[in-house]
Amino acid sequence: MGDILFLAHRMPFPPNRGDKIRSHHLIKALARLGPVHVGTFAETQEDRDHCAELSTIAASSHVADRNKPLVLAGIQAVLSGKSVSLAAFHDCGLQYWVEQTLAANAIDTIVIFSGQMGQYLPDSFDGRVVIDLCDVDSAKFEAYAEAGIMAWINAREGRLLAAEEEWLARRSDVTTLISESEADLLRSRLAPETSAEIRAFGNGVDTHFFDPQADLPPSPFEQAGPNIVFTGQMDYAPNVAAVERFAHHVLPKLVAAHGAHFHIVGRAPTEAVRELGTLLNVTVWGAVPDMRPFLGAADAVVAPLSIARGVQNKVLEAMAMARPVVLTAEAATGIPARDGEHFLVARDDAAMIETLESLLEGRLDGGAIGANARQFVADEMSWEAIYEQVGELVRPSGKNSRAA
Structure with missing residues (x-):
C-alpha cells in the first residue's frame, strides 16, 4: 500500500469555515488509510499557527503563503488564458514540492481538494486520482454574472472553470461533489462523449462538539429575545x-x-x-x-x-x-x-x-x-459516517492503481 498526496487550496486547520471543515475531516480520514503528504496554502497567521498540528497528521507537508494580489492574479489569468481562480492559486514553490514529493515517495494516490488545485496534477502520474470539487464552481460564477455582479468577469470565469471541471472529471478516476444535486449538475454539463465517474460525497457535522447538552459558556445576548x-x-x-x-x-x-x-x-x-x-x-x-x-x-x-x-x-x-x-x-x-x-x-x-x-x-x-x-x-450526517466512504473512494476493492 503506497502513500497518498493530498492537495488542498486552503490549510485544513483550523476547521473554522465550510471548505476547511470538509478538508480537515477528509485529511483525517485519509490518514487512517496510510501516510499522507499535504500541499496547501496559508492565508492568515492563524493558518500558520496550525502548521504544527498539520505535521502531527501529515507524513510531510508544504504550506505556501497565499499572498498574491488579486490584480496580479487577474493579469496572469488574462495573459495565460486561464481562470482567475487558477492563477490565484498557482505557486512555483508548491509546484516544485509536488514534483519532489512524487519523486521521493511511493505515492499511488493523489487526492485533489477543490478545482483550483488540479493544475498541480502531473500528466505523467498513472496512479489513482480522486478529485473532490465540492461544488460546481462554474455554475456559481455564472449565477453571479446573471445577477449582474461584475457580469463580464464572472461570465469569463464561469466559462473557463466549466472547461477545467470537464478536464478534471475526465482526468480523474472518480470526481466527488458535496451532494447528489451537485453531482447531477456536473454530469449535465459534461460533453456527451465524456467518460467520467461522478459521485456524491456528503458533508458531515461533529455532533459531539455541536451538542446542546455540552458545558457551554452562558448566553452572549444581553437582551431576553427573541x-x-x-x-x-x-x-x-x-x-x-x-x-x-x-x-x-x-x-x-x-x-x-x-x-x-x-x-x-x-x-x-x-x-x-x-x-x-x-x-x-x-x-x-x-x-x-x-x-x-x-x-x-x-x-x-x-x-x-x-x-x-x-x-x-x-x-x-x-x-x-x-x-x-x-x-x-x-x-x-x-x-x-x-x-x-x-x-x-x-x-x-x-x-x-x-x-x-x-x-x-x-x-x-x-x-x-x-x-x-x-x-x-x-x-x-455525522463525520464518522462520512469517514467510512473515504476508503472506497481512494482504494476500492483494496486496489491502488488507475488500472484497478
Missing part, C-alpha cells in the same frame, strides 16, 4: 447578500411585532455587513472563539441564501445544536431532511416572516423541530 442568528464567513458574497436581505426585508416586521434582535456572527465582516449594525436591533459580532453559545441561545437560526452551492455547514451546525432553522430552498439543497419536521423552508421573504412569526408566537413548536433536527444529523 434572538435570531445567522452564522458564516462574512466576506463571502452570498452570505453578505443573505444578511442584507434579512436585515432590510424580513427583520423590520419582526422587530415591530416582537422586538426581535438579529445577530450576524462570523469572521471578516465587510464594510457593508458592518453598516447593518447601525440598523435597529442588528448586532454584528464578527469573529467569535466559539459559535456554539450563539447557536444555543438562539430562538431561531436563519439561512436566507439566494445563491448556495452544496451543503451549508452553518445549517448542519445549527441543526446539531437542536435549533429550529428557517432557510431558503437554496440553503436546504443537499440536506435530505424533511421540511416541517427537521427544518422550515421559506420560499420568499413573506414566507420567512410568516414562518418566524409562527415560531415566535408558538404556533410552530421550535423545540420539537430542533430536537428532530439534532436526531437527523446525528443519525445521517
